[in-house]
Amino acid sequence: MFPTVWAGAALVPVFSAILSTNALIFELPSHAKRTSHNRLAHKVKRAAPVLPIGWAYQGCYTDGVARSLTGPTFNADNMTNDKCVAYCAANKYIYAATEYSRECYCGNSLENGATVATSGCDMMCNGDTTQSCGGGFRISVYKSSATAPPAPSALASYNGWGYQGCLVDSTANRALGVGMGYTGSLTPQKCLDACHGQGYLYAGMEYSVECYCANTLPANAALGNLLDCNMPCAGNSGNDQYFCGSGNRLSFYKYGAAAISQSSSASSTVASSTSSQATDTITTQVVTTTQTTTSAAASVSNAPAANGWTTMGCYTDKVTSRTLAFGQPASAAMTIEKCQATCLAGGFKYAGVEYSVECFCANTLTVGAGPANDGRCKMPCSGDASETCGGADGVNVFFYGVAAGTSSAAGSSASSVATSSPSAAQPATPTNGVVATYNGWTYMNCYVDAVAARTLPVAMGVLGGPAAMTVELCLDACKKNNYPVAGLEYSSECYCGNALPPQIATDGRCKMYCNGAATTICGGPDGLTVYQYGVAAASSLSTTATSSSTVGASSISSSSSNTSTAAASSSSSTTTPASSSSSTSAPASSSSSNTSASVSSSSSTSASESSS
Template structure:
């Protein structure tokens, strides 16, 4: 017969272990969703012991591939899905990527979802222990880490990867070029036949051939520009700088943020130069903010600057080709956010405040109609139509490094770049 030993008779080391195990179950694990990025590494040393290994209930056919490396400058999955600062789970990300017809889904940093059809930019397997961040929507699931993502696969053979179209008839590719909203490389914007959702190399070059321009460029998936010469110090950049597929043809690239795929007409039969069609969003019918028929308690606030120093909302949802003000406000309300922001006709953002020092601008700078209702203002280029459920908007300045009033003998040293595969502080 085995006798039970009273705790007070245990050896001191075992007694401490028993006491520690008695305390652990009472540790609150429901705080992962509010961890700031700068606090993640140190807090995760504790959270790792609190997590349970839960196998997510995935869509039929989807399986876990493992932990993979990632890089902010060169993503392993090149389609940026969305960020959800409150409700990210593996299942939510996999479902989103599946509806977008991607075969890979990846969760990263506890709150980020990425999709793709190819493992790109040298992404490779990492130790499973490297993927250590809990998903903020389910702390029992793992959602990658900094520079690490948990990868999932649908089991389907991916389609052919998009390419830079080498030509469209006599229009020959000159490659990827830099661009800027303030000083355009190709100075004449236009609207392609069928609108921004039909943009492709062919639709853009066809439009400018009829207007007599020898240079055409596609940008940011949905934009089309032309000119008679490369202007404003426009210059070639690496092909990887133009990673966005065309809104009207997913098999080819149409530039990227502030990047153009440029084409030159090499024939001799261009007609005389005439004005091209008016560019959509800013040159067409006037648009207005919505002042009625909103969610109960919601109201229009103002037009705000976005992306001058980074995104001013913390949560972005996938582009919506049928976006309306009412739909975006309803989505943000359902996620318990107090602010909704609409940008570039198809983008919906949610949050509880505006960061990165955003400022108000006149309402007429939010001049792009919503993709789902062309009479409603849905922001503009780097402009947000903002709606609130509280009647006000709280803003925060551009973050700065704290160098004074530090505790004890601590002082600020410097900012260090961390290699993609090796931690400075393990």
């Protein structure tokens, strides 16, 4: 008996050691803060990623709503550190970091107070469970030994454009009235090319992702402090590091003007600018007070209603199946109103904010999407901490007008995004010279348009500009920017939208050949040759589209519903492109004496119409 008791006593320290070594097995519920996904990451031996020459792991760092790396980013369900580093290296950045299993961030310096974290980078990479890809507001950081590119600055001059300063703007009264579409991520060159291609004299970039054009300035146009335009362009890459305005500020350019000195004091007076047209006298003054960069939206509650939007609450979301299909560029200054304005300008009736910095739009909710009741929508908006902008896999959804099931005395007259009637969606039989179908697009008909009220609101530039316009180039550009409706006008103009125009033209106005294809029809004076994507037979406009990620989503430059109004100009000044008149089926040439800024404009025999 004694040997048995002795043997049992001898085993007590052994069992104690086993229990201590395997404490995770007996972890108390009160300490089970991590998911099983995260806990498993502790038990798996880490595998070193395969890195390009010169790259090395730097450690675990803190992150926040104001990101530690402010360059391009993307999310992927197969994320690994290798993929993230390769992506940032390809875009000429020297820092790369993974976060939350599936997120990748790039930059050229650690910003916004990033510090070394002693813990938290314990989440497995979605694409390789032997690697750690950061954690909740923790980033696994990698760095290249290469030299960082220069800090951003304003692009001084480009192809005849000169930088004029930082122009004050507002969503209620745009300093440059025409929101311009573009492809890919915004750079100053893309915006300037797009504005020049449509014959505009002034151009400006705002809020990193927006492009605006005009031929005239409002009487109260004023320049702010040069330092106010301090947001890097969304398309910055490598050594091309430029500023694209900021909140309510435009990086402002004029065609044919010399660039100002950016080293001069912000309080220096800008000379008055007067055109030869008596009605177009514009004096711009400098605002010497430095203004804080803010969102265009006022600080309001989480459910703004005065602007026509109704809150729907917090909905579940997934990267693989977005509740709202059309992702917009993430912004370090996101607000609810900013996202709503972007969606409304694009013709969408649903808007949603997520993860502090993300904005999504759609005309329908994805099948299976539903309210989230677990409190996941609790992250403050990056541009206004008093608002809530969703959370991880949670999106705060808003509807323009009165949503189904929402009681309102004005319900019958609530504003809504215009949609085409079923009767207007019957494809017409193509006539001679009309491209019938192309890569999923179907010719619908010739529709009425007007400069003062564009029926397809987003003017889209194409590679080569108006002189190279073809049906295929226009359709490709609209598709790349997630628009299901496209139209061509006056041989050289391309427009996109989310709904068919309301009125079919029956007078044969769509008879002008494309500038880039002499046997193909590209609309006519006040006439759009319209195509719809995904329509092969009589059908109402489909608003269901393939889900798009927030990263790589094409930008829609307008953030206000007033951007569909084009600025018209018939000035004979040598600095303003002149409109041209033609009633023939051949493209009309510009009569402007400014040979470097000419453009064909939609017109009729009775009145000329300037290009937008």
